[in-house]
Amino acid sequence: MSVAGHAESEHHILEEDIQRLASEIRSGRERPESRNMSERELIKQSLGRLVPNIPASQPSDSPKASSTGPLPAYAKGASADTKLEIEHLLDIAFHKGIEHANAEAKKSTPFVVDAFHDALVGKIYPELEKRGLLK
Numbered sequence: 080m081s082v083a084g085h086a087e088s089e090h091h092i093l094e095e096d097i098q099r100l101a102s103e104i105r106s107g108r109e110r111p112e113s114r115n116m117s118e119r120e121l122i123k124q125s126l127g128r129l130v131p132n133i134p135a136s137q138p139s140d141s142p143k144a145s146s147t148g149p150l151p152a153y154a155k156g157a158s159a160d161t162k163l164e165i166e167h168l169l170d171i172a173f174h175k176g177i178e179h180a181n182a183e184a185k186k187s188t189p190f191v192v193d194a195f196h197d198a199l200v201g202k203i204y205p206e207l208e209k210r211g212l213l214k
């Protein structure tokens with residue numbers, strides 16, 4: 080496969096994940112228990128429905144991605160290796176799909192898994208917002 084063909088294939092996977100997530104968000108909004116959720120909580124809940132082992136909800140005051148990068152603020156004090164691992168998982172999610180990245184994340188520590196999931200929500204949120212898929 081050519082490099083261009085490989086890139087198109089990767090973007091196709093990401094696009095499919097975003098479309099599946101958008102559909103799940105629309106369905107999630109119709110659930111009574113979702114009415115008081117923030118958009119970020121709804122995204123994480125929707126991810127949890129699409130990909131096994133992603134927690135379906137998080138506290139409403141959950142940390143958001145920091146202004147200096149894709150990682151949640153609480154991961155700022157993590158080791159450089161841990162930060163790189165989380166960023167690598169994000170890269171996998173955007174190039175090979177969320178399910179593939181989640182499978183890789185499950186091989187790591189609970190901290191990395193949680194930070195990856197929170198960072199993923201932080202990365203996906205602006206894209207969904209830009210596409211008008213949120214409120």
